Structure formats: C-alpha cells, structure tokens
Amino acid sequence: MSTVKPGYARPLDLRKGRVDLAFGAGGRAMAQLVTELFARALANDYLERGDDGAVLPAPGPGERLVMSTDGHVVSPLFFPGGNIGSLSVHGTVNDLAVMGARPLYLAAGFILEEGYPLADLARIVESMAAAARAAGVQVVTGDTKVVEQGKGDGVFITTTGIGALPAGRDPGGARARPGDVVLVSGRLGEHGMAIMAQRESLAFDSEIVSDSAALNGLVEALYAAAPADAIRVLRDPTRGGLATTLNEIAAQSGVGMELDEVAIPVSPQVRAACELLGLDPLYVANEGKLVALCAPEHADALLAAMRAHPLGSEAARIGIITADPQHFVQLRTGVGGRRMVDWLAGEQLPRIC
Structure with missing residues (x-):
C-alpha cells in the first residue's frame, strides 16, 4: 500500500464524498485515498515506507x-x-x-x-x-x-x-539515485489488454495473452548477477502501468526520470489494441513484468541476467534517473520531442486484477 503524495489538487471530502472507480485504479486518486485516509488513520513506521x-x-x-x-x-x-x-x-x-x-x-x-x-x-x-x-x-x-x-x-x-528477506537485500522506492539505470523485463500492457480484448470481443491476428506469472525466480537471478546494493528498486508495474509505477518511485526517491520511447518494448498486438481503444500502453497493467532501477556499473550484467531467464527474454534498458526537484518523469519520443509521463488520472481499465 503506497503512501506516496503525488500532488493532488484538493483534499478528499471525507464528509460528503463517495468512493468511485478511480480510487482502485492505481493512479493519483488511489494514492490520495491511501495517503489521506488509510495511512493517516493506520500510521506506523512500516506503512510510512510506502513499498x-x-x-x-x-x-x-x-x-x-x-x-x-x-x-x-x-x-x-x-x-x-x-x-x-x-x-x-x-x-x-x-x-x-x-x-x-x-x-x-x-x-x-x-x-x-x-x-x-x-x-x-x-x-x-x-x-x-x-x-x-x-x-x-x-x-x-x-x-x-x-x-x-x-x-x-x-x-x-x-x-x-x-x-x-535475506541479509543485505533492501530494495525500496526511496533508494533511486541520479545516474541509475531503468530496466524493464519485457513487453508492456499484455495483461490489461488481454482482459480488455476479451471483455470487448476484439479479434486480432494473434491473440493477446496475459503475462501473469510469478517473478520470484527472475528476482533471484538478478541477485545472483550483481551485488545486492546495486539493485536499488524493484517493482511490478500492475495497476496504473509503468507510467504510474515510475512516478511513484520518482516521488519516493525525490528524483526525476528520462525514458526512451523507442527502447520501451510493446508488442504490435498490444499497440494496435491501445490505438483502437485510445489507450496508452504505458498506463496499462502488467502481471508478469518487473522494473529494476540499478547502479549504472551493474546495468549490463543485470540486463543479461534478465534476458537469460524465460520471463525476461525481451528485457530492455529504457531510461535513466535524473536530478530533478520537480520529480518529473519525461519521455524522449521517437520523433525527437519530449513529453511528460504523469500519474494515471481517473480509471483507465476497470477490474483488471
């Protein structure tokens, strides 16, 4: 249960407000609900970490x-x-x-x-x-x-x-540092779009299949490939997708991020489905992918370890951590421009996990 504060406009109306679907979507509204209601009432040192x-x-x-x-x-x-x-x-x-x-x-x-x-x-x-x-x-x-x-x-x-938790391991959302490298273990958006394609009866030349899988074997392979302290942050980008996960980490660590759009792996089927439905694959849920932020001198070894594992064969280096007091996540687009990658706002895909 993350306790990150993503900078929402006004506090929850705890007297007259009502629960809506956005509170369960993994984005800004959910972070606000957790921070202002659950974390405030249940406050303790374990919840405060926000992992x-x-x-x-x-x-x-x-x-x-x-x-x-x-x-x-x-x-x-x-x-x-x-x-x-x-x-x-x-x-x-x-x-x-x-x-x-x-x-x-x-x-x-x-x-x-x-x-x-x-x-x-x-x-x-x-x-x-x-x-x-x-x-x-x-x-x-x-x-x-x-x-x-x-x-x-x-x-x-x-x-x-x-x-x-073995001795020496302590990955956490607050440990990212400028210069660290962002790795992702494979193609994004497959779980959310598998759910949506079935729900909407969408047909493609190749069926979109959920990536749902247990990642503990892949994580052990990473720890075998580099010193434990080289692995700063590990996350599975579920609700809210990669974009919301990286914004959460940026806020926890007090850093910014710069991503390379061309390097981010997305299958043609998922990209086509997202275009058809007006969705961005960066915000679509995954259930068998992980994001690793790591020390730059160990990035190549960790990427190779990912690619050697069955669940990481299409792993990629997609970005770098920057020093940014605004904690912005930015994307270098395929045509040479830049755009902001903000928190998920509202409900994009209901009931995907």
Whole structure:
C-alpha cells in the first residue's frame, strides 16, 4: 500500500464524498485515498515506507520477514493466459519478490456469490494450486464467505503472503539515485489488454495473452548477477502501468526520470489494441513484468541476467534517473520531442486484477 503524495489538487471530502472507480485504479486518486485516509488513520513506521510489502522483525536474531496482501476482483474471471486463481497467487508472490524476499507462505480469503457454478470454482482453485506449486509457495490458511446472489460478482479472492528477506537485500522506492539505470523485463500492457480484448470481443491476428506469472525466480537471478546494493528498486508495474509505477518511485526517491520511447518494448498486438481503444500502453497493467532501477556499473550484467531467464527474454534498458526537484518523469519520443509521463488520472481499465 503506497503512501506516496503525488500532488493532488484538493483534499478528499471525507464528509460528503463517495468512493468511485478511480480510487482502485492505481493512479493519483488511489494514492490520495491511501495517503489521506488509510495511512493517516493506520500510521506506523512500516506503512510510512510506502513499498509493496512490509519488512517485519522475526523471532530469531538477524532474521527479517516480509508480508504483503492483495485483493483480486478481475472481470472476466477467466482470460487468455490465466484466471483469478492463478492471478491471486502471482500478484502476492510478486509483491513479496520485488521486496527482495523469497516467498514462502500464502493465506487465501474467498468471497463467493450464491449460485456460482462449482465446476468453475474448481477450475479456479486448481489453477491457484498449480500456480502456488510452480512458484514454490504453500497456501497454509484461508477463509470462505458466501454472499447472496446479486451481492457479489462470482468470486473475489484476497491473498496474503509471507516471505523471508535475506541479509543485505533492501530494495525500496526511496533508494533511486541520479545516474541509475531503468530496466524493464519485457513487453508492456499484455495483461490489461488481454482482459480488455476479451471483455470487448476484439479479434486480432494473434491473440493477446496475459503475462501473469510469478517473478520470484527472475528476482533471484538478478541477485545472483550483481551485488545486492546495486539493485536499488524493484517493482511490478500492475495497476496504473509503468507510467504510474515510475512516478511513484520518482516521488519516493525525490528524483526525476528520462525514458526512451523507442527502447520501451510493446508488442504490435498490444499497440494496435491501445490505438483502437485510445489507450496508452504505458498506463496499462502488467502481471508478469518487473522494473529494476540499478547502479549504472551493474546495468549490463543485470540486463543479461534478465534476458537469460524465460520471463525476461525481451528485457530492455529504457531510461535513466535524473536530478530533478520537480520529480518529473519525461519521455524522449521517437520523433525527437519530449513529453511528460504523469500519474494515471481517473480509471483507465476497470477490474483488471
């Protein structure tokens, strides 16, 4: 739960205001809701860091734990490349992994709607189990609730994860420095556009398939390729996409960023779908990609490690960290110009994770 303050215009109206979809989109409105309501009321040192999980003290000397939780309300529940079951595992495993932790255990909470077909529920649970086995984690506890027909949307899943953080690892959104390099592990926007293409019945020469995957193996490959302190920041650019993720890091670290549009990998199918729907792939959600900000002298080794892993074969160096008191993220376009890459404003793709 990020506690970054992205510079919104006016405070929330906590007396008369109402929840809207933008509060769950991962952009400026969501950051404002978290900062002004949840983080203010629940304030503690762990929340203040604003990262994807909390590093917690463990019983033994020198040990550290990481804990993270996430709710999953994707629509449709089944999509090319996965379903809400596998997605719920991947989402929490990835939140732990980008904290530098080795994911160990998950808890799962299910909210089921009366009348939902048991055959479909079985497919979801079996997919969840397969994803957990592949990621090397166990679902060790859980809870199930059923709501009346019409009061839910089939299945909602919340997963909470616990991971072990090895000594020396401390990636965090506040650690980026001018001169650091921005790497991305592959093509952007595939999850969000797979959901949207199915929802809108869009047909392309090649089907757009969600990139939903567990990233803990890729993260371990990165730590094997460079000193731990060379990896400044790791993030999985989910809701709000790459653009919002990088704005969040820029605000946390007090830096700016300069990106190269030509270097950012996007598949022709995703680019075409975004053009058709009037969307920007930089703001479209991913569920199997990571962003790594690293020391420049180790960028080549880390990029090579990404490309040697099955989930990073199309990894790219896409930008550099700059000294900028305004914390702007800027894009050098393919025609030689520049444009601002701001936080996501409003709701771009509803119910994608």
